[in-house]
Amino acid sequence: MRKGTLRQILLITDGCSNKGEDPASVAALCYEQGITVNVIGILDDNQSEDVEGLQEVEAIARSGGGVSQIVYSKDLAQTVQMVTRQAMTQTIQGFVHQELKEILGRDQGLEDIEPEKRGEIMEVVEDLGEKSDLEVLVLVDTSASMHDKLPTVKDSLIDLSISLTSRIGDNRFSIYRFPGKRNDTEKVLDWSPDFSEIQSVFPKLTSGGITPTGPALREAMYQFSKKNLLRSFYHETESDESSF
């Protein structure tokens, strides 16, 4: 089987969006274009897990075909890498399920196959997860309430890059923040194979009280399509890129 490229947006936020369109609807658009949207909601140490503004988190991930998780900041590092890996497996599994349905017929899932054969299928899924190329666009909420959490977010992203670069497949990362100093969204780090430059470029300051999650997601989606457009422009003839 040919390896493809998995595309993900990772949204890290601590509250409810309060400007622009409904982020869940933008997430649905992303998913339509083959981009998975994962969301991590960060809690303050004194908050309980069913805090008001964070209900949106699950809704966005669900329409974005991704994984969501609400965590206290101390568990952020492990959660970020877990969510990313889980979403990769989920996407590949979805793809494999689709193939299976074509082979076995409608309404046949993994559960309808004998346990012994299931193993072989999961081996293929694991293998793809290990060897696929991965593009992750990280979208960091930098509204005022995130101020104390930004150092932890930075550490978690470094940790994520340790995990992902340990895979066999290639990786590309980029980081955007919202709100930016002037616009709703602002680029922090352009596409690069790891987060080695993150120390110098990661924002230390937060700005403003607005949280334009919807517009930020739209910008992220736009960045993905722009990137792919450029690439298809460069490799006009060799369209060997397959995606799930």
Next chain:
Amino acid sequence: MKQKAMNLLSNLPPGTVITGKWHHKTYRIKKKLGSGAVGSVYLCDAAGQEVALKISDKSASLTVEVNVLTSLKQVQGSLGPYLLDVDDWVTRNGKVYSFYVMEYVRGIPLRTFIKQHGSSWIGVFMLQLLDDLTRLHQSGWIFGDLKLDNLIVMTNPPRLRWVDVGGTTQKGRAIKEYTEFYDRGYWQLGTRRAEESYDLFALTMVFLHLFYPNEFERREQPLQQLYRRIDQVKALAPYRKILKKAISGKYQTSTEMRRELFHIVSQNTRTSRSRRSRKKQDNLRHAPFVIETLGITIIALGYYLLSLFL
């Protein structure tokens, strides 16, 4: 919805009977042994035999674990619990959950054993663990999630065994599952690629965790921090050198570390035994002298007391 399934599967009452959909074998739950990220493990009765059954609503993750257990079965000797059955359970209201059944490893936690029997066992267990790791590594696998919780001591004779192989990963891939305290990536001392040195780092952390029940967090200069922690444990003194080499990634293979440990352990027991026996001899040599002195003193005291009364 998902939460509900998790709750159901992690709270199956004793007496519940689980019957396989494909192989039609029956298991009666005796008690719960534990719960993890992937599922819950129960002690079960299978036609008079005690077995461990792991059940989960995450069929895919469970299947990955079964794959590892199946591969380990082919490795010589017993690495990890023996896999007995893989099947699905259809509940009364039609839900399907996957489960697998493995040999039940009865034993006590490593820390409890060391508390009861003393730290002279540390070298032995380190050696046993390195033996198993060497065999695992030579067959192309890395354990990954090596930690205190995953180790158990079978008694009579004491033998250290691992019980959960969920993190076991093929060499050269990214480690599947890990625990921060034991993970060299967290300590900024290496990648998460499945290499022999990854397990050797975790092995060192196992023996550190044994003496620091409250885990500690990473500070500036993690390497120096871990070195200091090793130095502070008296029971680890004989192994300081090799533990530090493992932490800093100096060993490419588990065989190298095993060889150096074996050297230390064999020398250690020789010197301590000869020292102890010499002490015993000394005691014997001094014994008559001590008895003699004591006797004379008592007689002298007797005469003194007698003189007081007369």
